[in-house]
Amino acid sequence: MLHLLVFSVFGLVCVAGAINLLVQRHPINSALSLVVVMGSLAVEYLLLGAEFVAAVQVIVYAGAIMVLFVFVIMLLNAGVENRTKGSRVAMLFGIPGVLIGSVLVAWVLLQHSGTGSVAAGALPGPPKVIGWLLFHDFLLPFEVTSVLVLIAIMGAVVLASHPADVQQSAQPDGKEG
């Protein structure tokens, strides 16, 4: 009972954070709402018995990635965003589209999967199980993903570096590019 109560409260916090993310006009408020979403998701994972995933969610998403988001917002000194009224096409097709889409997803989920509730701790959660799954059962997908991430990093480095600057600073005239 207590379990369900805590789960529902954090579910509500999660949704509220997500809505706040969209409504806020200042990027830093939106970023902090996203931190709240990540944090409450971690609590939900914890309540489902996936303690390792919950901890990693906090360490990686809330503790590292979102810090970098905030860092970038601070660095660029992003101000309050201008709000437009939105295009009429978006109002006409967007909102019904989202509604139809979500109804479809809900319908498919209800039709094609066991919708019984999952007891806490019923799914594999301990770090040992996850390690075994990642490095044994799903080794190839795991390694392929790591190569994919590496390529993304290389792409970011290429995009961020200016070849012209590099050539300029290499010239021995004492001026930095």
Add this chain to the structure above:
Amino acid sequence: MSLGEFILVSIVKIVIALGVLLTAVAYTVWLERKVVGHIQNRWGPTRVGPFGLLQPLADGIKFIFKEDLLPPHVFKPLFIAAPMIALVFALTSISVIPIGNWVTVFGIHTPLEIMDVNIGLLIVLGVTSLGVYGVALAGWSSNSKYSLLGGLRASAQMVSYEISLGLSLVGVLILAGSFSLRDIVNAQGGTFWGFIPRWNIFQGQIVAFFIYLMAAYAETNRVPFDLPEAETELVAGYHTEYSAMKFAMFFMAEYANMITVACLATLLFLGGWHGPHRFGPPFVQAVLPIFWFVLKVFVFLFLYIWVRGTLPRFRYDQLMAFGWKFLLPLAIANLVITALIVALRA
């Protein structure tokens, strides 16, 4: 244990832990002023009480009664929330740190920590990694260039050194095979050949210990990595605009983080509460493990202060180059070698 009993025991433990931690924070400040004073051929605090022992109390009263200035140009909600974020996460991380074995008090069998969880180490890492928001948001919301630079430096530095810090701990995790701080300490019991304790630092993790040491100094913004609050260039860095209790909260958060880092080093590398304890009457035998733990934490904190009194500050590019080009490869090498040795032994 019934639910009511559980809640009662938890509350008692939280009150005790917070009381001990905050007192320790206050007296670490006193110790630092004393030791750094003597290093610099001064006396440090001497006026309030014997040896200046009541100085922390006087400072606390002063902080509470000072005028709480709110500069007009700040972003108010975050400016007020930032010190709270910093302090709350700094105090929370102590909750999963065990300081001894299970004890039975008044018929209640309970571990010597607030909560015994099987992913204790990950919780400490997660909570401390959230603490950076306090510093970063303080820097940004102050709306002042010195604060902003301090906040930027803090977030860049903490994210960079967190990687080395985490990797330095993986070697210990491989040796112990568990995320539970209690299991990690229990794996370090006993001795080699009867006289060398089986602490992780003597089990080949000495490189990891030094990586942890350096990364921890950077994580807690202490000398020689105190760039976020470098007085000579940034006035006071991220807390330039803060006064009274809000400033004190940052101060307390910094020292609480130091204590957490010292506790973690003791648990992971220095054998936790293990030490010679099979002598003396039963009561002494029961208290000795806690004594060893506190002693090791004290030695680590003393090292912190010693370093502060000895080393100058790094330059910012040196800090980043050291973290990414030296500490990180070293941590990865240590991890690979440890994993190889454990795999060969198995």
